[in-house]
Amino acid sequence: MDQIFIFTATLGLAPPWRVTSACFTDHSNRLDIQIEYALETIACPHCGSKLSRSPSGTVQEIWYHRDFLSYATYLHARMPIMPCRCGAFPLERPWCRAGSGFMPIPTLES
16 A cells, blocks of 8 residues: 555545655654645635735644554655735644644744
């Protein structure tokens, strides 16, 4: 079975979310997973307004899990900037559901 498919399913991702790469580092027992959001426009789930990617593009988020499939795992997500007039930032992060074990790591962009 395809490694990308396994990680996509295990993380509970569905389009437009997708795993673009995964890299094991055996000597440090580390797994790095790259995630992307593929849509350019969405409807705000709070007010229904049509939202487009900001000209400033994306912001990098990194999330950590100390024991995901027996590896210390880092999710690297390029989050599109799609703010709404109603003040909501509508993109839910499927890997953040209750009990997932993933914790955000502050970055310079945060």
